[in-house]
Amino acid sequence: MIYKIKLPIIIKKIQSTEIKEKSFHEIESNSLQTKKHLAREIYPRQSFFPEKK
Amino acid sequence: MYQFFKNIFLTKGFNRTLVYDSLTSKIHFFPNDLYDQLLLNNFRIDKKNNEVFEFLNKKGLLQKISDDLVDCFIDLDDEIQIPYDIATLVFELSGSSSKNLYKLKNQNILQYNFIFADYTSLKSIELFVDFINECESDTIELTFLNGFVYSKHLFELIKSVKKIILLNNFAGIKIDDPSTHKNRYLNSWNDIHFRLSINFINYLESLKHHTYFNKKVFINKDCEIKNSQETKEIYGNLNNDNSFDIAKVFKNPTFKKLWSIKKEDTLVCQDCEFRRLCVDNRLPIKIKNNWVHEEECNYNPYISKWSHEDGFKSLKELDIITKNGYLEMNKEKLSLITNELWEG
Structure with missing residues (x-):
């Protein structure tokens, strides 16, 4: 099946924001021995949220 | 093709x-x-x-792919079995709770998140280090909250620990780590990072489970056993028994009540494109046949904007309301607002 789709400009803009895992896990390096992202390699997710004051 | x-x-x-x-x-x-x-x-x-x-x-x-081979690539099975009774045990490390750590040794637990705060004493840190040296988990997560003052002491004691150590520094404390092992990872965090976990395990688990409450146990500084910090019900106390048997806790019919609430069953979330990668600690509430949240998320799927982004509007501002277990919105008005936000 051959079809033609016009992607509306508005949707093109909405789809344009790409998020990569790396940007969530950039490590600030001070005295810690760190490497890029990865960290939560076994069961990766936020497991605790500090209570809002 | x-x-x-x-x-x-x-x-x-x-x-x-x-x-x-x-x-x-x-x-x-x-x-x-x-x-x-x-x-x-x-x-x-x-x-x-x-x-x-x-x-x-x-x-x-x-x-x-050629026409001949097109049916040879089957879809991946998108279900996951986690072979542990508890995927994450979150543990507030206090003088009282640390004395009971030994009771967790023979439990089938994938990984731990220890919370260090103003209730964490020097003695409790020593008991914690003894525990992690002996426990089977490969990964230990440490979370620092305001009031924790013994970080130097802690890092000195864990400098030779070879397990993967994840650090959540919510207290903004200075971390002076003498270890030369490259097994320490500092989780940076922001609004998006908090809510999303872009990895395959999370994606698979979200098909049938709530990725925050599922297979989680929370033990607070007073040794009370709960599903998570956010839930109210208490299912026992580590101090009361000589041993800890998670099977007994799980026998309580309400302990797992939030484990299987999927985003697909939750109003607003079911319209969100991030729903299979989301980690959400808001308590879902059931109204008629649907689950809802009282507090809004920091992402609005109806205008595709995060709360920190220009043009963000809350559901309330857009007159999107949940009423009697159903979602009400003016789609024409919403379409106009979205067009205005994303045009030009």
Whole structure:
């Protein structure tokens, strides 16, 4: 099946924001021995949220 | 002919479809119109359709395939079994709770998140170090909250620990780590990072479970056993028994009540393209046949904006309300607002 789709400009803009895992896990390096992202390699997710004051 | 690689998963939201590449851990978006067209064609693409082909192929989502082989690539089974009774045990480390750590030794626990705060004493840190040296988990997560003052002492004691150590520094304390092991990872955090976890385990688990409450146990500084910090019900106290048996806790019919609440069953979330990658600690409430949240998320799927982004509007501001277990909105008004936000 051959079809033609016009992607509306508005949707093109909405789809344009790409998020990569790396940007969530950039490590600030001070005295810690760190490497890029990865960290939560076994069961990766936020497991605790500090209570809002 | 081309088709999507089998490690590519699509989640259709209100405005757009999220494309999750589970090998590279990248996400992309494309229009819902395109999703509907692809669905009609069983997600196969003829190269003659240049616009769509170029768009998807540029993102590395497509594989070339001959007609003879097209049925040889089966869909991946998107269910996951986690072979542990507890996936994450969150433990507030206090003088009282640390004396009971030894009771956790023979439990089937995947990993721990220890909370260090103003209730954490020097003695409790020593008991904690003894525990992690002996426990079977490969990964230990440490979370620092305001009031924790013994970080120097802690890092001195764990400098030779070879397990993977994840650090959540919510207290903003100075970390002076003498270890030379490259096994320490500092989780940076922000609004988006808090809510999303772009990884395959999370994606699979979210199909049938709530990815925050499922297989979680929380033990607070007073040794009370709960499902999570956010839940109210208490299911026992580590101080009361000589041993801890999670099977006894699980026998209580309400302990697991939040474990299987999927985003697909939750109003607003079910319209969100991030729903399979989301980690959400808000307590869901059941109204009639649907689950809802009292507090709004920091992402609004109806205008595709995060709360920190220009143009964000809350559900309340957009007159999107949940009433009697149903969602009410003015789609024409919403369409105008979205057009205005994303045009030009």
